[in-house]
Amino acid sequence: MKNINPKLAIYALLSLGIIACKSERDEVDGGTTPIALLKDSYTIDRFKVLNIAPEISANSKLIWSVNDSVISNNLDLDFISPYAKTYPLxxxxxxxxxxTTYTSKIIVNKENTAYxxxxxxxxxxxxxxxxxxxxLPIFETGDNSEKMLTKASEYLIGENSKALTxxxxxxxxxxxxDHTIPNMNGRDFKVLGNAFWANGTGPERTGNCEPGIIMVAYDKNKNGKPDADEWYEIAGSEYFKDSTIKDYAITYHKQADNHIPVKGSASWQLDIEHVKWEDNQGNSGFKTKNSFNTQSYYPLWFxxxxxxxxxxxxADNYIDQSGTGTFWVGKSYAFGYADNAPNNDEASNIDISWAVDKNGKYVTLPGIDFVKVYTATNQEAGWLGxxxxxxxxxxxxxLK
Structure with a gap:
């Protein structure tokens, strides 16, 4: 039997409210282990992943289905549902x-403690x-990394979150x-930012858009933390373009060697206000201080x-629309980035199925437990900074 296209399977199961996908495992005893029966039933809370791993020859062909809809052809089954119901398996x-045909059922319960x-x-x-x-958040004398992490937590946890820079x-x-966000058909989660439109009606929507790369992780080993081999990048609209640089690195210097040229002179002077940077592409420059924010721009707890x-x-997305340096706007990229569109716009919603591995190959995840966001551009936009x-x-x- 042909392998089932995972995206078609996801589409077919939208009305069922479930997702099933691949979970890696080694061959068992060189493919000689006898087939084991399924349990009569399996029980799992909604928004949690159930793994069913029958002891079976790796050379066998498996067809997993629910209500006659094929959901997987893999040796292991990862199953997640956002709905409390019973599924015939x-x-x-x-x-x-x-x-040989085996039957069972998966009982999905509503969680005892609300997520x-x-x-x-x-x-x-x-x-x-x-x-x-x-x-954003405020540094106070004596704060260390642990204290600043606590402050960041106060900014982001819960319904009444606010912007963290x-x-x-x-x-x-x-x-x-506190649960796994399931990888369903369409977009699965939203990342909030402070983007807004200056001109959002044309084919290229522009405004205050400061795109951030999004990475996602599924806690496969259930250790409660994202491990290095569990991270995948959300391949947004710019991921496969020639203008995108993978493995880009930048170094920021607190004060050492922050020399800038003196205007109208060939000499140099030390400037403790601006912060020097250099990247692995042979470029260097300064993050310049403006009149609106006069505190140190270097994290003082470092x-x-x-x-x-x-x-x-x-690629940089801000342009000087005025031509005189007075009006800068940031182009919103098509999809897949944080702080790239207003919070009430669908463009700030993210599809887990956009995730790719380090080689740029799409992966199929049952869901995600962790998210990492980082600033995706290295640009100064005049007086905006x-x-x-x-x-x-x-x-x-x-989750409603």
């Missing part, structure tokens, strides 16, 4: 010219240099939920005199 195993649709925990906060650093390129925040951030960099993604919360689109 059928497994057909084709081996050595013989087909929050919003962010429930913030795991990391590592901003880049920027004009709102040490202000990430600074320039690479600045990031990592957060999680003890190192320099630090490096890396990731995928997309550096382009810096803000995150103002996130939530599950399927």
């Amino acid at each position: 059928t497994l057909k195993v084709e081996s050595n010219g013989t087909t 929050s649709k919003y962010i429930s925990k913030v795991l990391e906060y590592q901003p880049a240099v920027g004009q709102f650093i040490n202000k 990430l600074g320039g390129f690479g600045g990031y925040v990592v957060f999680g939920f 003890s190192n005199v320099s630090y490096t951030l890396s990731g995928t960099k997309i 550096e382009i810096s993604t803000e995150v103002a919360g996130a939530y599950n689109l399927f």
Whole structure:
């Protein structure tokens, strides 16, 4: 039998409210382990992933189905549903010219303690240099990384979240939920920011759009944290373009060697106001201080005199529409980025099926437990200052 296209399976199961997808496993005893029966039933709470891994030959062909709709052809079944109901499960195993059919059922219960649709925990906060650093949230003398993480948590957790700045390129925040957001047909979760339209009616919508890369992780080993091999990048509209740089890295310097040219002179002077940066593409420059925000732009709780951030960099999106430096606007990219469209716009919704691995190959995840957002551009927009993604919360689109 032909393999089932996972996207077609997802589409077919939309009305059922379930998702099933691949879970990696090794071959069992060189493909000689005898087939084991399914249990009579399986029980799981909604928004939790049930893994069914029958002891079966890796050379066998499996057909998993619910209500005659094929949901997977993989050895293991990962099953998640946002609805409390019972699903009849059928497994057909084709081996050595013989087909054996097993039946079971999956009972999905409503959770005993209600889930929050919003962010429930913030795991990391590592901003880049920027004009709102040490202000959103406020740094106070004596604050360390742990204290600033607590403040970031106060900004993002729950329904009444507010904008947290990430600074320039690479600045990031990592957060999680108290349940798994399922990978259903269409867009699955929303990332909030502070983007707004200056001109949102044309084919290229523009305004205050400061795109951030989104990465997602499914807690496959159930250890309660995102491991390095569990992260996947959401491939937004710019991911496959030649203008996008993968493995881009930038280093920010606190004060050392922050020399800028003296206007009208060939000499140089030390400037402790601006922050020097250099990247792995041979470029360097300054994150310049403006008159609107006069505090230090370097995270004051960082003890190192320099630090490096890396990731995928997309093309600059801000242009001087006035031509005189008075009116800058940021182009909104088509899809797949944080702080790239207003919160009431569908363009700020994200589809888990856009996730790709480090080689740019699409992956099929049952859902996600963690999200990482980092600023995707390295640009200064005149008097507006550096382009810096803000995150103002996130939530599950399927949990009412």
